[in-house]
Amino acid sequence: xxxxxxxxxxxxxxxxxxxxxxxxxxxxxxxxxxxxxxxxxxxxxxxxxxxxxxxxxxxxxxxxxxxxxxxxxxxxxxxxxxxxxxxxxxxxxxxxxxxxxxxxxxxxxxxxxxxxxxxxxxxxxxxxxxxxxxxxxxxxxxxxxxxxxxxxxxxxxxxxxxxxxxxxxxxxxxxxxxxxxxxxxxxxxxxxxxxxxxxxxxxxxxxxxxxxxxxxxxxxxxxxxxxxxxxxxxxxxxxxxxxxxxxxxxxxxxxxxxxxxxxxxxxxxxxxxxxxxxxxxxxxxxxxxxxxxxxxxxxxxxxx
Amino acid sequence: xxxxxxxxxxxxxxxxxxxxxxxxxxxxxxxxxxxxxxxxxxxxxxxxxxxxxxxxxxxxxxxxxxxxxxxxxxxxxxxxxxxxxxxxxxxxxxxxxxxxxxxxxxxxxxxxxxxxxxxxxxxxxxxxxxxxxxxxxxxxxxxxxxxxxxxxxxxxxxxxxxxxxxxxxxxxxxxxxxxxxxxxxxxxxxxxxxxxxxxxxxxxxxxxxxxxxxxxxxxxxxxxxxxxxxxxxxxxxxxxxxxxxxxxxxxxxxxxxxxxxxxxxxxxxxxxxxxxxxxxxxxxxxxxxxxxxxxxxxxxxxxx
Numbered sequence: 001x002x003x004x005x006x007x008x009x010x011x012x013x014x015x016x017x018x019x020x021x022x023x024x025x026x027x028x029x030x031x032x033x034x035x036x037x038x039x040x041x042x043x044x045x046x047x048x049x050x051x052x053x054x055x056x057x058x059x060x061x062x063x064x065x066x067x068x069x070x071x072x073x074x075x076x077x078x079x080x081x082x083x084x085x086x087x088x089x090x091x092x093x094x095x096x097x098x099x100x101x102x103x104x105x106x107x108x109x110x111x112x113x114x115x116x117x118x119x120x121x122x123x124x125x126x127x128x129x130x131x132x133x134x135x136x137x138x139x140x141x142x143x144x145x146x147x148x149x150x151x152x153x154x155x156x157x158x159x160x161x162x163x164x165x166x167x168x169x170x171x172x173x174x175x176x177x178x179x180x181x182x183x184x185x186x187x188x189x190x191x192x193x194x195x196x197x198x199x200x201x202x203x204x205x206x207x208x209x210x211x212x213x214x215x216x217x218x219x220x221x222x223x224x225x226x227x228x229x230x231x232x233x234x235x236x237x238x239x240x241x242x243x244x245x246x247x248x249x250x251x252x253x254x255x256x257x258x259x260x261x262x263x264x265x266x267x268x269x270x271x272x273x274x275x276x277x278x279x280x281x282x283x284x285x286x287x288x289x290x291x292x293x294x295x296x297x298x299x300x301x302x303x304x
Numbered sequence: 305x306x307x308x309x310x311x312x313x314x315x316x317x318x319x320x321x322x323x324x325x326x327x328x329x330x331x332x333x334x335x336x337x338x339x340x341x342x343x344x345x346x347x348x349x350x351x352x353x354x355x356x357x358x359x360x361x362x363x364x365x366x367x368x369x370x371x372x373x374x375x376x377x378x379x380x381x382x383x384x385x386x387x388x389x390x391x392x393x394x395x396x397x398x399x400x401x402x403x404x405x406x407x408x409x410x411x412x413x414x415x416x417x418x419x420x421x422x423x424x425x426x427x428x429x430x431x432x433x434x435x436x437x438x439x440x441x442x443x444x445x446x447x448x449x450x451x452x453x454x455x456x457x458x459x460x461x462x463x464x465x466x467x468x469x470x471x472x473x474x475x476x477x478x479x480x481x482x483x484x485x486x487x488x489x490x491x492x493x494x495x496x497x498x499x500x501x502x503x504x505x506x507x508x509x510x511x512x513x514x515x516x517x518x519x520x521x522x523x524x525x526x527x528x529x530x531x532x533x534x535x536x537x538x539x540x541x542x543x544x545x546x547x548x549x550x551x552x553x554x555x556x557x558x559x560x561x562x563x564x565x566x567x568x569x570x571x572x573x574x575x576x577x578x579x580x581x582x583x584x585x586x587x588x589x590x591x592x593x594x595x596x597x598x599x600x601x602x603x604x605x606x607x608x
Binding site: 004022023026027028029030031032033034036037038039040041042043044045046048049050051052074075077078080084086087088090118119121123124125126128130132134135137139142144145204205206217221 | 308326327330331332333334335336337338340341342343344345346347348349350352353354355356378379381382384388390391392394422423425427428429430432434436438439441443446448449450508509510521525
């Protein structure tokens with residue numbers, strides 16, 4: 001199959017059927033109608049084989065899910081509603097079985113979260129998936145990394161360290177549908193929780209690069225504040241150790257800074273676990289159980 | 305430098321300074337304000353080293369330009385105004401000299417065409433550049449591939465075959481600033497012409513995959529019409545032969561279907577060369593000087 005046949009068969013019309021899509025896959029560009037008075041939220045993320053997922057033994061279906069999920073997690077961290085996705089897929093050869101499974105993994109998640117695939121692009125090369133996601137949100141009610149305030153409580157959605165624990169289990173030979181592996185292979189982006197939190201929180205970030213590293217970014221963006229964390233409060237995922245939860249872990253949970261009263265108030269609305277793990281302090285640096293653990297680290301160093 | 309330092313230094317604040325950008329590079333996602341009542345136009349394209357540009361000897365500055373230009377050409381083919389770009393860059397190592405030149409090439413073109421770089425992503429892997437571009441256009445006045453009508457005249461902007469001729473010259477050792485090579489290395493997307501044509505044309509496509517192949521796509525999208533082309537009317541680029549103009553050539557010119565009277569009327573407004581090369585016919589197939597040249601080919605076959 002040539003590029004156009006592959007796009008026609010595996011990409012066109014995938015994901016949710018949205019009435020605001022006028023031209024989808026199959027023209028020079030897509031045409032969609034933004035909702036009046038909303039802000040547009042844009043994010044892009046790339047998965048490279050052997051770098052962001054195992055080059056061998058990672059199923060195409062899981063990769064399709066994951067490529068969209070990592071972008072949905074960024075959308076969730078802004079408190080926006082995802083809408084339209086574009087996919088650039090670079091792969092060594094057009095294997096139809098692989099493509100069908102990949103497209104299914106992508107589409108299942110896209111349909112569930114009301115995302116239409118409106119643009120696709122295919123190239124020959126080493127396996128790389130680049131997804132761009134556009135969403136919408138209310139003016140003045142989108143979440144940035146900046147905005148955390150002294151005295152805010154710090155909460156996380158879900159559990160931490162599951163990405164690292166799941167990858168460890170996968171490498172040790174656990175099957176792809178093992179519950180721990182599933183947490184790594186098919187992260188569940190916190191889109192609904194993010195949209196609810198957008199009306200309550202001061203700041204948020206997704207912890208895709210590790211809790212400590214991403215917390216440091218949130219603190220830096222909020223003007224050099226600090227944080228106190230409690231190790232016993234950390235909600236550890238199945239099979240995860242404390243260091244898995246603190247370091248780079250591909251967890252795709254939200255780290256949220258907001259007044260504790262608001263945090264308690266939204267707890268039952270979010271539809272996922274929600275744990276208070278610490279608070280924002282005026283002084284810089286991050287302390288765990290009172291001991292300094294980080295002065296200025298910035299998370300996963302892709303080029304170090 | 306780690307990923308975040310590279311993004312901070314080479315990506316943040318690049319391109320045009322647009323007042324509709326509220327959050328650019330440096331958060332989980334970008335926040336921008338779409339203009340009221342406009343449609344949103346979205347496109348993405350990927351350049352893979354050794355596939356879409358020479359793996360050796362292609363300057364970073366030209367690659368930065370080209371990665372944006374191929375997307376701008378899609379935007380031009382819709383008649384939309386480009387606004388916001390996101391870049392996913394995968395490269396083997398963070399070479400600062402290379403990155404600075406790449407960012408400069410991208411930014412120079414972006415500034416000139418009022419495009420803000422609002423999102424960036426960096427990964428380690430073989431050299432691949434994926435750019436996504438969002439633009440805006442008037443409802444009811446965006447150009448699709450469909451809509452061509454029997455009796456329309458077919459026009460092209462600029463000259464054809466320059467991409468192939470330029471690549472040939474580059475491979476033969478011509479320097480990057482040689483006029484022919486420049487046509488290949490730094491295509492000039494027809495953004496302004498596309499915006500003017502959006503109010504006049506029935507259908508348009510950019511000929512990035514070759515005149516015959518892209519014309520076939522336009523004809524198929526317009527309900528199976530045909531076309532008569534004239535070889536003497538083809539505007540050949542410097543160093544280009546007729547077959548360069550007809551086949552895959554990385555030309556990034558617009559192929560436009562519209563009434564001849566409209567074509568003549570807009571000629572002086574477009575700011576670029578504008579040549580009538582044929583007309584739309586009711587019967588299917590493409591004829592060159594009266595002889596059938598194509599029944600159903602679909603251009604550059606990336607996987608053939």
